[in-house]
Amino acid sequence: MSTAFYNRVQKLRKQYPASRSAILPALRLAQEEHGGWLPPEALRDVADALDETPAYVVSIASFYDMLNLEPVGRHLVEVCTNLSCALAGAQAVLDEFADALGVRPGETSEDGVATLRAIECAGGCGRAPVVVVDGAYHEPVRPEDVPGIVEELRGA
Numbered sequence: 001m002s003t004a005f006y007n008r009v010q011k012l013r014k015q016y017p018a019s020r021s022a023i024l025p026a027l028r029l030a031q032e033e034h035g036g037w038l039p040p041e042a043l044r045d046v047a048d049a050l051d052e053t054p055a056y057v058v059s060i061a062s063f064y065d066m067l068n069l070e071p072v073g074r075h076l077v078e079v080c081t082n083l084s085c086a087l088a089g090a091q092a093v094l095d096e097f098a099d100a101l102g103v104r105p106g107e108t109s110e111d112g113v114a115t116l117r118a119i120e121c122a123g124g125c126g127r128a129p130v131v132v133v134d135g136a137y138h139e140p141v142r143p144e145d146v147p148g149i150v151e152e153l154r155g156a
Helices: 003-011 021-033 040-050 056-063 084-087 091-102 144-156
Strands: 075-080 114-119 131-133 137-139
Touching: 003 021, 003 040, 021 040, 021 056, 040 056, 040 131, 075 091, 075 144, 084 091, 091 114, 091 144
Parallel strands: 075 114
Antiparallel strands: 075 131, 131 137
């Protein structure tokens, strides 16, 4: 573990009454430092920095959708498929992304440009369907919008 990472986690830790509460921000930080995912060594580093067991850290990391335990593409495309988005046509949007990227949800394109994921809720129910690309919300997205979004990803 780098000293810089350890120091940043210690700074996060001080923001909470119980150091265990810093686990999510520490995992997000580790994920950023490892190209968008959490390899085993990143999980160990978080555990060590927070004086927690590796099992506890893995249990948290495996629970939350925004934490990736497998490598992801340069861009992360997440299509909300929860009720509001589903009723507004999310499946057609997801299918269009799958066709445009040549992958199924949960996979990364062969060129490594994007990982496509179906997610449960992006919290944008009023402007469904919602697509989150690298943390930026696109709402509402229609199937005909997908080629333009994919073109931007491939050009970035």
